[in-house]
Amino acid sequence: NRQIVLASRPFGAPTADNFNTIETDTPQPKEGEVLLRTVYLSLDPYMRGRMSDAKSYADPVEINEVMVGGSVCRVEVSNHSKYQVGDWVVAFGGWQDYSISDGENLLKLDRNIPNPSYALGILGMPGLTAYMGLLDIGQPKAGETVVVAAATGAVGSLVGQIAKIKGCKVIGIAGGSEKCQYAVDTLGFDACLDHYSDDLAKQLTQVCVDGIDVYFENVGGKIFDAVLPLLNSSARIPLCGLISQYNATELPQGPDRMFSLMGALLVKRIKMQGFIVFDDYGHRYNEFSEAMVAWLMAGKIHYKEHLVDGIENTVTAFIGLLEGKNFGKLVVRVGPD
Ligand code: NDP
Structure with a gap:
């Protein structure tokens, strides 16, 4: 063994x-x-x-x-x-x-x-995370703009595709051109930006012409810095993960962002909510599984x-x-x- x-x-x-x-x-x-x-x-x-x-x-x-x-x-x-x-x-x-x-x-x-x-x-923990985080906390409505990073990963790829099913405009953020191309060509995202590019914030502003209504947070760090100024009034942020910080040994460089974050939450009435998938949503597994199996069988979701x-x-x-x-x-x- x-x-x-x-x-x-x-x-x-x-x-x-x-x-x-x-x-x-x-x-x-x-x-x-x-x-x-x-x-x-x-x-x-x-x-x-x-x-x-x-x-x-x-x-x-x-x-x-x-x-x-x-x-x-x-x-x-x-x-x-x-x-x-x-x-x-x-x-x-x-x-x-x-x-x-x-x-x-x-x-x-x-x-x-x-x-x-x-x-x-797709039919387990990451799938449940994407489904509940997006639908229960994110509450996306048709026509709204949803942004998700780690966009081709286990959770992000499903978040974006569910948001497309719900009629949203979906912008992914991923590492490298191959992943970005896959997000658009195969997953059907409207656009996908490479977070390794120097002008991520500028590119995000250009593609999110109507601002951002739902930001599904998987990553944190400089991606959140780029997202924050673009959030619309009453935006929702399912706070799922902060992978860019998991190996960090010190606070990020630059100014303290706490005030700008709290200021934006206040004046834009933004709702930001963390969740731990099985603790918060384990009891709703069957509801998720039914929907996801149906989408998978109908070819509506790629995995x-x-x-x-x-x-x-x-x-x-x-x-x-x-x-x-x-x-x-x-x-x-x-x-x-
Ligand atoms: P993924 O399959 O998306 O794999 C991780 C991806 O994160 C990498 O492929 C990479 O994508 C991206 N990444 C890694 N390091 C960095 C970095 N420094 N900066 C930017 N991107 C980075 O993982 P999962 O889908 O399983 O998880 C996604 C997130 O969801 C994680 O934060 C995880 O902790 C969280 N999570 C939370 C749960 C909860 O209950 N709250 C449950 C499940 C997951 P790329 O190359 O595109 O940058």
Whole structure:
């Protein structure tokens, strides 16, 4: 059983030294438990937070503990009446080949499901995040302008496409021309800007001719600086993530932005709301799933996975996620189907 454990806490960007791969015996399930073999492991930005012991909404991974993560697994041994050998389940198995579960918090998938790994992306946590963050907090109306960064990623790509379904004008922001072209040509965004370009703020002003009504915040930093002056009265900001700051070791350069932010929130009556997806919206999973499955089946939503083969490539892939190296939802194929 290969396990990737947290060896040390990073200062700034994580490096390979912060992780250790160890071999342990395959665990044995007791009565009422199942042995799960990880087939797909989800890599997500929140894992950077778990590597840190700063106070957060969830406990950190302890040193020498297995890194946490959502997974799609096969039941390998079952001592649990609800599960049979060979069942597909969504679990929180972590960065390892095998894990044990008592059946709590497992989601059973159809045995003949065509794309089991989708349960980690479009039909799972990132999908629910995009759907609820945009629709419940963002409240987009037809004709409004929606801006989303990390626009080709797991969450952003879905936010933009749902906003298009709702009749909005959608502007993406992504890293590099290839991602931007994909956002327009395949995802159907009205425009997509490269955040590496020097004049992002100017370009954003040019494409958002009617201002911005909904800014779905995934990134923070200089992208938020460019967005803030363009927000319309009564704009909504679902505050989903701040990935540009996850590796930061100090406050951003430049003037204190607190006053300009609070001033804009006040005079423009802007609503900005953070959310933690499963805590706030876990109970609405079925409502989301019904809508998303229907859109997917009708070809109204495109989904791109960035599949990495082999648990040995997990650390490099995760470090890359925080540098924009993934193109689509990052998933590691740990074991054979
Ligand atoms: P993505 O699949 O979008 O991958 C991360 C992307 O973020 C990268 O590909 C890159 O895209 C972008 N990025 C990384 N570093 C930077 C940087 N320094 N500056 C600008 N962009 C950067 O990840 P997810 O869709 O899974 O997550 C998107 C956001 O949503 C994250 O902030 C995450 O923490 C948050 N989230 C929050 C949840 C909640 O419950 N609140 C739940 C799920 C996700 P590019 O190359 O285009 O810049």
